[in-house]
Amino acid sequence: MSDFASQNTYPKRKGKPGRIDFNIPEIDRLVEDQGIMVRVIPSVLCPNRTDLGGTNHALGCDICGGDEVVDLDEECQEVWAVIQSIKHNKDAQVQGVWDVKDALITFKKDMRLYYWWKIEVLDFSSIFNQIVERGSGNTDKLRYTPAASCDTPYYLLDKNGNKYIKDTHYRIDNRNLTWLTSAKPVSGKLYSISYPVIPTFRVLETVHENRYYYESFKSKEKRPVNLPQHAVIRWDYMAERSGNKEPI
Numbered sequence: 001m002s003d004f005a006s007q008n009t010y011p012k013r014k015g016k017p018g019r020i021d022f023n024i025p026e027i028d029r030l031v032e033d034q035g036i037m038v039r040v041i042p043s044v045l046c047p048n049r050t051d052l053g054g055t056n057h058a059l060g061c062d063i064c065g066g067d068e069v070v071d072l073d074e075e076c077q078e079v080w081a082v083i084q085s086i087k088h089n090k091d092a093q094v095q096g097v098w099d100v101k102d103a104l105i106t107f108k109k110d111m112r113l114y115y116w117w118k119i120e121v122l123d124f125s126s127i128f129n130q131i132v133e134r135g136s137g138n139t140d141k142l143r144y145t146p147a148a149s150c151d152t153p154y155y156l157l158d159k160n161g162n163k164y165i166k167d168t169h170y171r172i173d174n175r176n177l178t179w180l181t182s183a184k185p186v187s188g189k190l191y192s193i194s195y196p197v198i199p200t201f202r203v204l205e206t207v208h209e210n211r212y213y214y215e216s217f218k219s220k221e222k223r224p225v226n227l228p229q230h231a232v233i234r235w236d237y238m239a240e241r242s243g244n245k246e247p248i
């Protein structure tokens, strides 16, 4: 297991410990017992900017799709985390009280994350309503991978008010929506689709990032440890990008 602090140890002051002594393994156990399983995907700033000075971003970027960050999917980790609503902090509610905008996520001590990393909640689903432009071929691309194995229905409506039914008029395969018959929205026109998604967040702020601590609980020496990291997260589609391309 990785440790982000040094291996140094220091003698403990003689006498009783101070009133506060964090028991890090206990906090880790709490996160594992009370938490939910999330996938953490690191991301880096997309280098496809127009210059170093500003944040203007190339339109139609092939690397990031206009997101301004490149997600390193192959570097993802699946870990336990506790998510709680910021607005209900005083109630210390965990799991299930997620404000539509921001929430606070807590990891075990060995998890480190950074701004704009992507957090996916694996075992639950939410709903996303997307406006899609009908392409010229048979397949259109969805913004998110639909959540599988859930009972949330799909709704699809074109600009003429025509409704289309999943597995009758179209099929879903990961982010691909493939039209099955000649009954489909007109090419180049927009349609609206509501579908189940894996709840997907972005790290907006890292809290406790640099809160240093020397653990000496039930040990002879003091050693540096990282305190569990907290982060403020926001729904991916509500997290504003800085460049000149609006998120879908």
Ligand SMILES: [Zn+2]
Binding pocket: 046, 047, 048, 057, 061, 062, 063, 064, 065, 066, 067, 068, 069
């Ligand atoms: Zn880009």
